[in-house]
Amino acid sequence: MTRPLIAARCGGVSGRMSAVPEPVLQLRAASLRLGQRTLWSGLDLDVRPGEFLAVLGANGSGKTTLLRVLLGLLPLSAGEVLVEGHPARRGSRRIGYIQQHQRVDPRTPLRVKDVVRLGLDGHRWGFGRPRHVPWDLVEQALAAVAAQHLADTPIGLLSGGEQQRTRIAQALVSEPTLLLCDEPLLSLDPSSQGTITALIDARRRQRDTAVLFVTHEINPVLPYVDRVLYLAGGRFRVGSVDEVLNSATLSELYGAPIEVIRSGNRILVAGVPEVHEHTHHPLPPDAVATG
Amino acid sequence: MNARARGANVGPDVWHQIFNFANYGDLLDLVHNSIVAGAVLGILGGLISTFVMMRDLPFAVHGTSELSFAGAAAALLFGADVVVGSLVGSLAAALVIGALGSRARDRNSVIGVLMPFGLGLGVLFLALYKGRAANKFGLLTGQIVAVDTPQLAWLIGVSVVVTIGLAIIWRPLIFASTDPELAAARGVPVAMLSPLFMLLLGLAVAMSVQVIGALLVLSIICTPAAAAMCVTASPRMVPALSVLFGLVSTVGGILLALGSSIPISPYVTTVSFAIYVVCRLVGARRAKRGWVSVKAGRHGLRTSAD
Numbered sequence: 242m243t244r245p246l247i248a249a250r251c252g253g254v255s256g257r258m259s260a261v262p263e264p265v266l267q268l269r270a271a272s273l274r275l276g277q278r279t280l281w282s283g284l285d286l287d288v289r290p291g292e293f294l295a296v297l298g299a300n301g302s303g304k305t306t307l308l309r310v311l312l313g314l315l316p317l318s319a320g321e322v323l324v325e326g327h328p329a330r331r332g333s334r335r336i337g338y339i340q341q342h343q344r345v346d347p348r349t350p351l352r353v354k355d356v357v358r359l360g361l362d363g364h365r366w367g368f369g370r371p372r373h374v375p376w377d378l379v380e381q382a383l384a385a386v387a388a389q390h391l392a393d394t395p396i397g398l399l400s401g402g403e404q405q406r407t408r409i410a411q412a413l414v415s416e417p418t419l420l421l422c423d424e425p426l427l428s429l430d431p432s433s434q435g436t437i438t439a440l441i442d443a444r445r446r447q448r449d450t451a452v453l454f455v456t457h458e459i460n461p462v463l464p465y466v467d468r469v470l471y472l473a474g475g476r477f478r479v480g481s482v483d484e485v486l487n488s489a490t491l492s493e494l495y496g497a498p499i500e501v502i503r504s505g506n507r508i509l510v511a512g513v514p515e516v517h518e519h520t521h522h523p524l525p526p527d528a529v530a531t532g
Numbered sequence: 533m534n535a536r537a538r539g540a541n542v543g544p545d546v547w548h549q550i551f552n553f554a555n556y557g558d559l560l561d562l563v564h565n566s567i568v569a570g571a572v573l574g575i576l577g578g579l580i581s582t583f584v585m586m587r588d589l590p591f592a593v594h595g596t597s598e599l600s601f602a603g604a605a606a607a608l609l610f611g612a613d614v615v616v617g618s619l620v621g622s623l624a625a626a627l628v629i630g631a632l633g634s635r636a637r638d639r640n641s642v643i644g645v646l647m648p649f650g651l652g653l654g655v656l657f658l659a660l661y662k663g664r665a666a667n668k669f670g671l672l673t674g675q676i677v678a679v680d681t682p683q684l685a686w687l688i689g690v691s692v693v694v695t696i697g698l699a700i701i702w703r704p705l706i707f708a709s710t711d712p713e714l715a716a717a718r719g720v721p722v723a724m725l726s727p728l729f730m731l732l733l734g735l736a737v738a739m740s741v742q743v744i745g746a747l748l749v750l751s752i753i754c755t756p757a758a759a760a761m762c763v764t765a766s767p768r769m770v771p772a773l774s775v776l777f778g779l780v781s782t783v784g785g786i787l788l789a790l791g792s793s794i795p796i797s798p799y800v801t802t803v804s805f806a807i808y809v810v811c812r813l814v815g816a817r818r819a820k821r822g823w824v825s826v827k828a829g830r831h832g833l834r835t836s837a838d
Contacts, residue, residue, distance in 0.1 A: 312717045314717060331716075331717070332720075333719075338714060338718075340711075340714060348585070348761045348762075349765070350586065350761050350764070350765050351706070352765050352766060352767075355766075356710075359706070359707045359715075363703055363704065363706070363718060364718045365704070366701065366703070367700060367703060368699060369703055371768070396765075397765070
């Protein structure tokens with residue numbers, strides 16, 4: 242079992258808040274085993290309102306599994322996880338969730354506003370009385386991602402970037418205090434990637450929504466990241482970008498020589514050993530970018 | 533229908549067989565039950581086909597109907613109630629498909645294996661059956677004219693159950709059908725909804741087999757929603773149009789078929805198909821112009837994606 246070298250609490254939360262607010266998310270000595278394999282253990286982590294935490298790591302390091310734990314879909318093997326002071330539970334309105342972009346069937350009989358509405362009341366039984374649908378909230382959520390003009394368009398006809406914007410509105414419409422993003426930039430073009438990250442950043446600045454951003458590619462989110470959680474081979478590090486993303490720390494974490502190169506505003510990581518576990522998205526064997 | 537319809541004799545005589553509106557008023561009275569059955573079935577099929585399309589289940593519908601046919605054939609052979617027989621077959625198929633295949637590929641292979649087996653069993657039972665030949669043929673291609681009052685009671689009762697069931701799970705089912713992972717994260721019992729829906733679908737299929745025949749079930753439990761989805765993406769308009777299309781197909785088909793010596797099914801399937809073709813053309817035109825809603829169009833906003 243590994244202890245974090247850099248304690249989570251000394252993270253680089255920006256100095257906007259004078260009084261230290263209650264953390265939105267707390268992990269205490271959290272461990273997760275799947276079968277024989279320990280994904281991570283002894284994980285302590287506090288995430289404060291408005292904080293942007295990037296979760297990095299190779300495929301199979303347990304990034305997505307961490308989100309599943311926070312969503313209450315998977316129990317911890319040991320330790321505890323608290324969201325706003327309460328144990329994580331399934332279906333909490335306080336948590337928004339954005340997945341990676343998936344192809345939507347062009348014939349899906351939902352318009353953009355219907356998709357956003359599902360984020361509000363899609364889990365309720367019945368079909369919802371037409372007059373009682375909170376369309377005003379849906380409209381606000383769409384306005385927040387500058388997509389009001391798409392409201393009546395069938396979701397299947399949108400471009401990938403527009404669909405992701407819709408998913409953000411869907412995740413934010415229930416006013417969550419914690420936003421979980423699972424590779425939301427994957428298979429988007431660079432300009433859409435920029436739009437999506439900027440929208441997520443704007444939200445946490447305006448509304449103090451904490452953001453956990455799972456990604457294998459740090460560069461698109463580099464300007465926004467407060468802290469990094471790096472998972473690798475059952476171990477992890479938490480800290481600022483500079484504290485975690487350097488050759489020494491990553492080499493120690495992986496137990497193999499890793500080269501981290503900072504080139505202008507970009508970070509390149511070379512030499513990350515390949516993981517043989519099943520992967521849910523392809524990555525070049527010698528990952529050039531971070532992760 | 534017979535030798536006269538073939539070869540050189542194709543002519544006015546055939547048309548007379550296909551369309552014959554003599555004594556129409558008298559006939560209407562006789563088929564009162566069938567029209568009610570057709571209407572109920574049209575509404576039920578229209579409603580449930582919305583989800584059949586959203587969940588990509590047309591093949592499952594076909595597989596279920598073949599097993600329902602086997603059940604009905606067994607009931608015929610052993611002298612049991614045919615409705616109960618087809619319900620048993622249909623529910624067994626629905627449960628197996630629901631339990632075994634959550635992923636489309638698994639599901640389709642399971643159905644592909646089940647379907648010929650069910651059909652084969654049905655053929656076996658019918659071959660052993662010594663009763664009226666019309667009963668045999670009716671199970672495969674429909675016997676809507678022969679709907680009697682107890683059968684109608686079954687049909688209405690089961691339809692009410694399925695409709696209420698659908699109404700209860702409507703919203704979470706839409707959520708789970710379009711984005712299962714997110715729906716699960718938001719607390720929708722996705723794992724439970726899938727077999728529950730298959731159960732409702734099994735009931736609907738069993739009722740349809742009774743009336744339209746096992747081979748033609750898809751024309752009322754797939755085509756109406758497929759047509760509706762060509763012309764609208766509104767989650768309220770799709771089921772509404774789908775019900776309308778289902779109703780027009782079944783009731784319209786029955787009314788057209790009155791007086792002819794041909795089974796009712798080809799009329800229903802043809803009307804249903806014609807509606808689909810028209811919707812497809814309308815949809816293609818709409819897609820060409822860009823899918824612009826009236827409201828957005830007024831503001832001059834480009835809403836279709838590149």
